[in-house]
Every structure is written in C-alpha cells, then in structure tokens.
Amino acid sequence: MTAYDELMAYQRETEALAEIAGRLGWDQETMMPRGAAAQRAEEMGALETVLHARRTDARMGDWLAAIDDAALDAVGQANMRHIRRSYARATRLPETLSAELARVTSRAQGIWAEARQADDVAHFLPMLREVVRLKREEAAALADGGDLYDALLDDYEPGATxxxxxxxxxxxxxxxxxxxxxxxxxxxxxxxxxxxxxxxxxxxxxxxxxxxxxxxxxxxxxxxxxxxxxxxxxxxxxxxxxxxxxxxxxxxxxxxxxxxxxxxxxxxxxxxxxxxxxxxxxxxxxxxxxxxxxxxxxxxxxxxxxxxxxxxxxxxxxxxxxxxxxxxxxxxxxxxxxxxxxxxxxxxxxxxxxxxxxxxxxxxxxxxxxxxxxxxxxxxxxxxxxxxxxxxxxxxxxxxxxxxxxxxxxxxxxxxxxxxxxxxxxxxxxxxxxxxxxxxxxxxxxxxxxxxxxxxxxxxxxxxxxxxxxxxxxxxxxxxxxxxxxxxxxxx
Structure with missing residues (x-):
C-alpha cells in the first residue's frame, strides 16, 4: 500500500468512530433517559479522547510528509486538503482540552434544556461560563496568535473570517x-x-x-x-x-x-x-x-x-x-x-x-x-x-x-x-x-x-x-x- 492508501484506510476508521459519536449525540436529544446525562457526558469525553488520539497520531504526520499531493487526482487532492487542515487543527489542541469540551458540552446541553423549560437563566449560567472558558482556550490554541473568533468560525466555514x-x-x-x-x-x-x-x-x-x-x-x-x-x-x-x-x-x-x-x-x-x-x-x-x-x-x-x-x-x-x-x-x-x-x-x-x-x-x-x-x-x-x-x-x-x-x-x-x-x-x-x-x-x-x-x-x-x-x-x-x-x- 502507498502512504496515501494507508492514510485513507486509517481515516475511514476515524470517520466511522466520529459517526458513532454523532449517533450518541442524536440519542441524547431524542431517546436517552433524562437521568443518563452524567454517564453520557463521560462516554462522550472518552470517545473524544480516542478520536483526538487518532487525529494526532504520529503516523498521520509521517503519512502526510510522504504524500505528494500533486501526484494525486482531484479527489485525492481534495481528501488531502481536508486531512491536512484537520491534522493541523487537531495537533494544536491538547487531548485533555478536547475531552473536557466533550464532557462539559454534553452536560451543558441537558442543563440548558432544563433551564429553557423552566425559564431559569441562573440554572444555566454556571455551565455556560465553563463552556465559554473552554472555547476561549480552544480558540487561543487554534488561532496560534491570530484572531480568536476566526479560529472557531473556520470549523464551520473554512476560509471565512x-x-x-x-x-x-x-x-x-x-x-x-x-x-x-x-x-x-x-x-x-x-x-x-x-x-x-x-x-x-x-x-x-x-x-x-x-x-x-x-x-x-x-x-x-x-x-x-x-x-x-x-x-x-x-x-x-x-x-x-x-x-x-x-x-x-x-x-x-x-x-x-x-x-x-x-x-x-x-x-x-x-x-x-x-x-x-x-x-x-x-x-x-x-x-x-x-x-x-x-x-x-x-x-x-x-x-x-x-x-x-x-x-x-x-x-x-x-x-x-x-x-x-x-x-x-x-x-x-x-x-x-x-x-x-x-x-x-x-x-x-x-x-x-x-x-x-x-x-x-x-x-x-x-x-x-x-x-x-x-x-x-x-x-x-x-x-x-x-x-x-x-x-x-x-x-x-x-x-x-x-x-x-x-x-x-x-x-x-x-x-x-x-x-x-x-x-x-x-x-x-x-x-x-x-x-x-x-x-x-x-x-x-x-x-x-x-x-x-x-x-x-x-x-x-x-x-x-x-x-x-x-x-x-x-x-x-x-x-x-x-x-x-x-x-x-x-x-x-
């Protein structure tokens, strides 16, 4: 197998694990028992730890260094554009921060739903303070000295400011x-x-x-x-x-x-x-x-x-x-x-x-x-x-x-x-x-x-x-x- 083939086989496994994380999120908003929120937060945090480790694995760097994008077809070049961007972002984030964000946002979602139903802002604010603190940390890590908000926006609209x-x-x-x-x-x-x-x-x-x-x-x-x-x-x-x-x-x-x-x-x-x-x-x-x-x-x-x-x-x-x-x-x-x-x-x-x-x-x-x-x-x-x-x-x-x-x-x-x-x-x-x-x-x-x-x-x-x-x-x-x-x- 070429370095590109090996990278894509590895990437398919990572994509599959990310889909599982998405399914857990779907379940949390539709079917999950209300009393399971704390456990689900731990599950999401554990899965994010696995995903972050895969996205920053040293083999990723080796494969990326070995691949000549110009030798690939248009599909291969597009795959490499996405993977290189994802790897650059993932390696700037500490594993502990990624896992903590997954745990905290999973918990915060349930508390937001409770606060919204009760019209009680005070019930939600402590969790939101924690989410914002972590997102500021994430933005600072991703921005690498650049604009904090742009670093987060790039997750959703690559290249926009x-x-x-x-x-x-x-x-x-x-x-x-x-x-x-x-x-x-x-x-x-x-x-x-x-x-x-x-x-x-x-x-x-x-x-x-x-x-x-x-x-x-x-x-x-x-x-x-x-x-x-x-x-x-x-x-x-x-x-x-x-x-x-x-x-x-x-x-x-x-x-x-x-x-x-x-x-x-x-x-x-x-x-x-x-x-x-x-x-x-x-x-x-x-x-x-x-x-x-x-x-x-x-x-x-x-x-x-x-x-x-x-x-x-x-x-x-x-x-x-x-x-x-x-x-x-x-x-x-x-x-x-x-x-x-x-x-x-x-x-x-x-x-x-x-x-x-x-x-x-x-x-x-x-x-x-x-x-x-x-x-x-x-x-x-x-x-x-x-x-x-x-x-x-x-x-x-x-x-x-x-x-x-x-x-x-x-x-x-x-x-x-x-x-x-x-x-x-x-x-x-x-x-x-x-x-x-x-x-x-x-x-x-x-x-x-x-x-x-x-x-x-x-x-x-x-x-x-x-x-x-x-x-x-x-x-x-x-x-x-x-x-x-x-x-x-x-x-x-």
Missing amino acids: GGEIAAMFDRMRDRLVMLRERVMGAGRAPAALSGHFPEAGQMKLSHEIAERFGYDWRHGRLDKSVHPFTSGSGTDVRITTRVDEGEPLGCFYSTIHEVGHACYEQNIAPAYHGTPLGHGVSMGVHESQSRIYENQLGRSRAFTGFLFDRMRDVFGSAGAADADAFYAAVNRVHAGFIRTEADEVHYNLHVMLRFDLERQLIEGALEVDDLESAWNERFEHDFGVAVDRPSNGVLQDVHWSVGLFGYFPTYSLGNVYAGCLNLALQAAVPDLEAELAKGHTQGATAWLRENVQGHGGLYRPAEVIERACGFAPNEGPLLDYLDAKFGALYGV
Missing part, C-alpha cells in the same frame, strides 16, 4: 431594515393560522412532505426534539422536528429545513462515503440547502397552494380561508422572538444579533453574566419588542450550550448562497412553479443534487456555489428576492 462576515452583514442590514419598515408600515396584517392541528396529523403530513422533497426513508427517520436538527451522513441520516398543536407551520417548515440538510448528506456520491469528502463541505453550503428547500421552494406561492389543499385533507381545515390567505400566513412578517420561526425579512437580523454577541464573548468584550441583559437590550433595539421571558430570548438556542461558537453566521451565509442558487435554479428549471403547485419538487431537487449535493467536500465552499451559479456568491440575489417577494405580498 469574522471581519468578512461583519462587512457582509453591514451591507445587508440597511436593505433589510428598510424592507422591514416598508412591510410593517404597509397597513396589512395577515392573520396567523387558527385551529387545532393534532400531533398525529402533523407528523403524518411531515412524513409526506419529507418524502416529496426527496428524503430517503430507507436511510433515515423522523423524531421529535427540543431543537430540530439533522444527524449523520451517507446511509444513516436522521432528522427531528417539533410539534405545537396550535401552530403546525413550525413542524412542517422545520421538517422541510432539516430535509434540506439531510438530502445534502444522503445525495453525496457514494464513493465519498467514509472519507472527508463524504460530508457537506461547510455549514454555509449546508444551510443553503436547508434554506432553499424551506423558503424559496417550501414557502413559494406554488407549493403553499398544494400544502393548503393537503392540510384540508388531513385536518379538515388549513386554518385559513383560502390559498391566498394561507400563503400570506406562511410568509407573515412579524417581530417574533424565535429565530427558527422568524419570517425571511427578520431572520438574518436574528443571526446578526447572535453573531455580534458570541464574537464579543469569545474575544472577552462580553462576559457570560452580562449576556442576558446584552441580548435583551439588543433585541429591543433591533426588533422594537421587549423580551418577555428567557426561553424567548437568550435560552432559545441550543448552540452555545454545545459549544457551537462560530456556527450562527453560517445561517445567513447559507441564505446568501441560497439566493444565488435560486436565481440559477429559476433559469435552469423554467416549469418549476407549475411543478411545485402539484407538490412535485423533483426538478428543483435534482438540479441541486447534481450541482451542489453530489460533490460533498470535493470543492471549496464558495467554489461550489460559483460552479453551480456561474458567478461568485454575493448578497445581491437574496436581497432582490426578498424585496420582490415581500414587496408584492405587502404592496410596497
């Missing part, structure tokens, strides 16, 4: 605020859905919607969790959603969102499974799939017309008078508290808030004890509404409890990528609206599978989007789409 993200947000903010002001001042207030929508019906229709968007049930399952998420890759990709019997859209659109993530993982070329190319290339590209499935496709006038009819079939009522009223309810603009339930006009403003706060936390400009007041002050400034309880404010997201600092800005980057992809998709599939009106998404999902999903980690993030669209990714198409859609809906 906090400065670039902040500049993009600055360019977006004025147009988003102006659109929001026009919409909120239009004098139109579409009604939310009203009625009772039993859980069994919501889950039945969610299963159907997931299948219509291409989710492969032979290699997946749908469960409930506090915060909807996707877990796994290749032939085992699982999704979750949540149910409110008075508000079914949260269930349906959380499902569509997670199906976008899941289809990305399910549709990666099988030859890449078990390798660094067998995952989505970045969280920004991942979010482009979940957001285009959820918004440009799922919230379109065409698809909501189909969903309106199916809701009447399942529930006897869709909670709205007609398909137009239903479309308006699905896309209703309102200054709500919850990011995952936010309309497209407000959504990126939610992300900008979190990005600024977490960047300050990592840099030490904001301390955990001051986080709730900073959140509430910023939210009221940005949204014009005072936070009424912690579960609608600083406790609403799971991300910080599990140490995902640097993750939030990829949501908006995903929206930007989705705006670009939607522009190209509309040109490539001219009968898209007619098909969506019938509940058929195959034209859109096939195009995304061919142009984005199948590549996995073969190309760099921005390169994936540019190859699919024919132009470099930028925020213009997203902002134009939002102006056109909500301008028409609200007559502004």
